[in-house]
Amino acid sequence: MLDHVSITVSDLVRAARFYDAVMAALRVPCVNRSEEAIGYGLRNRAGDDGHSYLSIRAARGPVRADRRHWAFRAPDRAAVLAFHAAGLAHGGRDDGPPGLRPHYHPHYYAAFLLDPDGNRVEAVCHHADPGDPT
DSSP states (O other): OOSEEEEEESOHHHHHHHHHHHHHHTTOOEEEEOSSEEEEEOOOBTTBOOOOEEEEEEOSSOOOOOSOEEEEEOSSHHHHHHHHHHHHHTTOEEEEEEEEOTTTOTTOEEEEEEOTTOOEEEEEEOSOOTTOOO
16 A cells, blocks of 8 residues: 655664664665665566655654554564564664564564654564464
8 A cells, every 4th residue: 555655753863773673674675875864675666566665754853753653564473573673672662572463363473663763663474474273
C-alpha cells in the first residue's frame, strides 16, 4: 500500500545511528545521506513498483511522536530479533519484545521500539517458523 514514507526526527545524527542499525538488521540498504535526510530501501521506477522507500528527515521544529507507528517487513524471525537488539544498542527503547502476537494471526512475529525521538517502529515477520509443524 505505501510507496514511500518520511519520519521526522529532532537530531539527524543521533537518529542515523539508530536507523542505520535497525535497517541493516532488516537488510535494507542506506541509499541516500545528506544534511537534511537519510534514505533507505529503493524508490520505485516506471514499470518497477514493488519497492518501498523510507526517509528519515530533520524536523524544522519540535518532534511530537503522537501515536505514530511504522511497521517494517522483516524477511525472517532472526531479522526481528536483530532489529530489536540493534535498536536497543543504538539509542532506542523497548516497546514490546520480540515474540508472537497471535491476536493478529498465528505466525505474526514482531518487536516494537521507540526511536530516540519516541517514534514507534516495529519489525514484523508473517512467516511460520521453519521448525514449527503447524
